[in-house]
Amino acid sequence: MITLLYFARLRESFGLASEQAELPADVTDVGSLTEWLRQRGSIWQEELAPGKPVRAAVNQDMADLDTPVRDKDEVAFFPPVTGG
Amino acid sequence: MTVHVQTEDFDIGAEILKLRQGNTGIGAIASFVGLVRDLNKDTAVTEMVLEHYPGMTEKALIEIVEEAKRRWNLINALVIHRIGPLRPTDQIVLVVTSSAHRHEAFAACEFIMDYLKTRAPFWKKEQTAEGAHWVDARESDETAAQRWIAASN
Numbered sequence: 001m002i003t004l005l006y007f008a009r010l011r012e013s014f015g016l017a018s019e020q021a022e023l024p025a026d027v028t029d030v031g032s033l034t035e036w037l038r039q040r041g042s043i044w045q046e047e048l049a050p051g052k053p054v055r056a057a058v059n060q061d062m063a064d065l066d067t068p069v070r071d072k073d074e075v076a077f078f079p080p081v082t083g084g
Numbered sequence: 085m086t087v088h089v090q091t092e093d094f095d096i097g098a099e100i101l102k103l104r105q106g107n108t109g110i111g112a113i114a115s116f117v118g119l120v121r122d123l124n125k126d127t128a129v130t131e132m133v134l135e136h137y138p139g140m141t142e143k144a145l146i147e148i149v150e151e152a153k154r155r156w157n158l159i160n161a162l163v164i165h166r167i168g169p170l171r172p173t174d175q176i177v178l179v180v181t182s183s184a185h186r187h188e189a190f191a192a193c194e195f196i197m198d199y200l201k202t203r204a205p206f207w208k209k210e211q212t213a214e215g216a217h218w219v220d221a222r223e224s225d226e227t228a229a230q231r232w233i234a235a236s237n
Contacts, residue, residue, distance in 0.1 A: 005137070007135060007137055007205065007207060008218055009207075009218045053221070060140035060144075062203060076137060076140070076205075078137070078207065079221070080202075080221030081201070081203070081205050081207060082206065082207050082208045082221050083134070083165060083201065083204050083205075083206025083207070084118050084176065084177050084197060084201040084225075
């Protein structure tokens with residue numbers, strides 16, 4: 001089971017701030033997790049489409065597509081940051 | 085080294101006084117204050133809401149300050165970033181750095197801001213008369229952060 005968090009535009013688009021998910025065995029990193037979420041279709045397919053400027057963090061560290069995702073991890077998806 | 089994420093405003097004079105009090109080794113203090121501006125071309129921004137990722141935000145800011153400490157000989161550093169609803173002219177962010185000599189304080193202050201803009205999980209949503217929209221990230225901010233990576237190689 002992992003914890004998924006969504007922020008800013010993604011949270012609004014998905015209508016979801018957080019969820020718990022049981023991952024299939026072939027989801028092992030941020031890239032395959034993104035692909036798995038895309039398969040939910042409609043808005044998920046659209047917001048997480050390849051080339052969309054989406055960032056991810058694993059256990060509160062900035063991640064890339066190759067970053068491993070393991071059981072009990074906290075994975076967040078969000079748009080490029082705009083603070084300061 | 086201190087980082088704060090807060091809804092309340094800050095007083096730069098009071099913060100600088102706290103940072104330098106009793107430390108005779110400090111010869112230079114540099115500071116940066118970011119403000120909410122209204123540069124929208126078409127419609128006036130009436131309000132802005134700052135969202136963040138609790139937990140990761142503090143962690144990211146601490147890592148940025150620690151990286152600045154590795155690169156320059158800093159005596160102390162402070163980052164305050166506000167969250168929640170803000171209006172044009174409000175203060176959003178404060179960075180203060182202290183060192184023995186000015187170069188270190190100036191450079192570290194700019195570095196912390198450039199990294200904060202691209203690595204700390206904050207998002208701005210602008211409210212205008214025509215509705216609300218999320219502010220897009222700017223490529224120039226990424227370019228500004230990248231030049232520090234080039235500089236360290």
